[in-house]
Amino acid sequence: MTPELAKLSFETTGDVELARVAGEVDASNVEDLTRRLLEAVSNDTQALVLDLTQTSYIDSSGISLIFDAAARMKNRRQQLRLVVTPESFVSEVLAAVSMSDSVPIDPELEAALRAVD
């Protein structure tokens, strides 16, 4: 079969949840991704690191996902950090909506994990 548009994988280290999105995020799969992402975040989760370095495409639907997740986690006093390769397409899209004003963005996974530690 043609692979799904995006693959979502998780890695739990202590109370930090790492989620990787590989592929494309658009209006066709954003609802499914949002649901699975929020299911993975438990009350015990202290921080969610969303790794978008393998994300080849994102648009306003994906941006909505991030804003939704950020708002929800903020209410639960949980942290959200993004990992985005500088000067990538995704970073351009996020810059267009000034994402970094609302959600911290790290250029590498290690930096994000250090920041939530």
Next chain:
Amino acid sequence: MTPEPTNQSEMETEPEHGEGAAARLEDVARLTEATLAYLDLDDLLAELLHRVTEILHADTAAVLLVEDDGRTLAARAAKGLEEEVERGFRLPIGRGFAGRVAARREPVVIPDLDNSTITVVNPLMREKNVRSLLGVPLIVEGTLIGVLHVGSLTQRDFSEADVQLLQLVADRVGLSIERSRLAVQGQIAQTLQRSLLPRRLPRLPGLSMAAWYIPAAEETAVGGDWYDVIELGHRRLGLTIGDVAGHGMAAATYMGMLRSAVRAYALDIASPAEVLSKVARFADAEHSRMATMIYATINLDTWAVDWARAGHPFPLLISPKHPPRFLTDVGGPPLGAGAGVDYEEQRVTLGPAETLLLYTDGLIERRGRTLSDGEAALTEAAVAAPDEPELMCRSVIQQLTEDISVPDDIAVLALRAVGLHDTLKAEVPANAEQLATVRHLIRRWVTANGGTDDDCSSFAIAVTEACANAVEHAYGPGDAAMDLTADVEDGVATVTIRDRGAWREPRGGNRGRGIPVMREFMDDVAIDTGEGGTTVRLSRRIGGEE
């Protein structure tokens, strides 16, 4: 009516033999007249009964047909005994007069019912006081299908010549009934067959598809051809074309089974060769007739077509770059050959403006012509045909069936990839599932027209945003579509997306980011909301170094 009751001896020793023979010849001509064949069965029976009563000077005539149970006769047409049909008169074979004719399968004469050992069962004949009867069996190809009888209200002896004449009418009636039955079956087969073909083909951004089905000229020859399109999800489509050997109901029914088997396996199995191998095992287990088919999957993003073939005529690839070529590199026996083989598959990736043509053998096979001559004729027809799939199918069929009555079913299916140079026109279904395919299409178009990777990504997101907005806002659920047009002029690429729905302002909260995103990546964004829908025009200079 009988002016003078004649007796048998008078009939057999007609004084002017020559005149009698001429008259008889005229009678025969009246009963076998070719134009009668144009009447429908009921009218034909009524007319024949009318004529036969006139010629034989009889008062009544009736046709009874054997029911499906094979044991009962039912009145089908009558003259002078019309109520017999209205009342739905039935009698078991073996009983009564008609029952006796049917049981004996030979002519029966009763000169005088009052002095006969046969009891008439039909109350109507008793009411009417039928005195004399002549009955002959209706036999078609050795099978008894009914009885034809004539009766007289006055006593008379039917002659051997009368028997022969009535038998002639019986043969005529028998054939007409049989032909009418076959025609009805043919119509049912055709209805069944048509009901199994897709009512419409999906709209795909960047690919266009058309299919034509022409039934055989003879209704009874209809049956076994089919094509099918299966939505597999994840921007893949399954495509089938096939041909079941034989005609009529049995072929149409088996076609329906194969179609379902392909659909069931296709949803679970990605590889066309594997699907075909499973279907072949299904076909072998059915011990049914032979069938040929092609099963293919299409990747809607890349236009890669993976296909496998079971004894079916070769697909034809029509390209603007080279002469049409048959794809002959995948083999495999027909279904039902009992070979139990594993089929192989091949990939052909459609280039821009290329068309894949699938068809059944009715298109190219003609009596007295070799297969390769048929293929050559198809190639020629394809070259002469217009590019647009619908027109191409029609034109190819027209060219190849000119001057002949179509001897066999014909199914033709054309799949065409859009041209990417200069203007691009595509119909985009208002369906979020298709957004990725639209992105692929627009990236390919930008690249083909000299755009950089950056240009590709920029148009990909802006076009997706514009389409997603229409998907979300312009339409309710259903099968709506937008028109996408792309053009380059003086290095500036412009993509226009026009929907036909009512524009709604993007809702608040996290929504409504689509327009700022479009503006970020485009040099110019124009949104024009009118009565008939919304047009979004996206422009950006491409291929530049800025």
